[in-house]
Amino acid sequence: MDRHSLSTYLNEFLNVAKFKDYAPNGLQVQGKNAIRTIVTGVTACQPLIEQAIALNADAILVHHGFFWKNEPEVLTGMKYKRIKALMDNNINLFGYHLPLDAHHGVGNNVQLAQQLGILNPTVCENVPQDLLWHGHLMQTMSASEFNAHISQVLKRPALHIGDSSKPINTLAWCTGGAQDYIDYAVKMGVDAFISGEVSERTYHSAMEQNIHYFAAGHHATERYGIQALGQHLADKFGLTHHFVDVVNPV
Ligand SMILES: [Zn+2]
Structure with missing residues (x-):
């Protein structure tokens, strides 16, 4: 063509x-x-x-x-x-x-959900440009199970921050350098938030707001x-x- x-x-x-x-x-x-x-x-x-x-x-x-x-x-x-x-x-x-992060068919966020087996991926209406998504797992997992799952699917170790005793079912995510969207995920009340990159401040943000956080890699996501x-x-x-x-x- x-x-x-x-x-x-x-x-x-x-x-x-x-x-x-x-x-x-x-x-x-x-x-x-x-x-x-x-x-x-x-x-x-x-x-x-x-x-x-x-x-x-x-x-x-x-x-x-x-x-x-x-x-x-x-x-x-x-x-x-x-x-x-x-x-x-x-x-x-x-x-x-951004058009490729946000697309509802081939977008990075929808495609990551498919890779990780996250069900019912849905765009979060309160975040501009369709960049934050939420969904849930078929079965509730422990943080260490979910961390191992991410690492296995993406062929790269993921970083987990959070209280290991709290189970995970609902999730929000945004691929790439989206660590600061963690506050939106907290407002949504989901169990865990996934982004590509992490910052020093993300550790405190996750611990103090009592949400699981996973850095799964900018490139990998x-x-x-x-x-x-x-x-x-x-x-x-x-x-x-x-x-x-x-x-x-x-
Ligand atoms: Zn990127």
């Missing part, structure tokens, strides 16, 4: 116009017009770009692209190398940040949305899709 059709389809499918974001959503670096092979990944880092080149990708789709607010505007150093590699190889780069988006495009338009997981322990 051609670049313009793909771009238009994605902007509509992901409701891009609806979001206020910290980076541009959509086509960020223009490449060739004809798109047959796409590579998806979490972050537009150099190893992802190199692997996409090796896979003859016509376009790369990521959750974390370029041109974040407050980053230097100039194309030097690491950023120059990444963008030069894309342009030398005529590869398009598409980035979708955001692997599934972009993958589902790539699969969706492959199914709908017959594109060849490769998901490339560049390991990141954070």
Whole structure:
């Protein structure tokens, strides 16, 4: 398919116009017009770009692209190398940040719920941009059981904070750097809150507000949305899709 059709389809499918974001959503670096092979990944880092080149990708789709607010505007150093590699190889780069967290089908939050077996994932109406979700477990678990479950599914140790004797059934979650949404989860009265990243203050916040908290990894919690988006495009338009997981322990 051609670049313009793909771009238009994605902007509509992901409701891009609806979001206020910290980076541009959509086509960020223009490449060739004809798109047959796409590579998806979490972050537009150099190893992802190199692997996409090796896979003859016509376009790369990521959750974390370029041109974040407050980053230097100039194309030097690491950023120059990444963008030069894309342009030398005529590869398009598409980035979708909050629209991909929030989407009700392929979004990071819905996809994480599916991976973890969280039932009835529902958006929390009091949080802007559909970024916080809640649901429940099929069976009540102890904190250590649930921690082991997360770590096994995401293939990465999760960090648990909270009173180990309190069982877990209801949950709220937001993937990535969403640790400060813990206060919304407290207001909702759920047993546990999951995000990707954690801060020093999160420990005290969880302990003093008597809620279980799990840091399951920024990268690990955001692997599934972009993958589902790539699969969706492959199914709908017959594109060849490769998901490339560049390991990141954070
Ligand atoms: Zn993120």
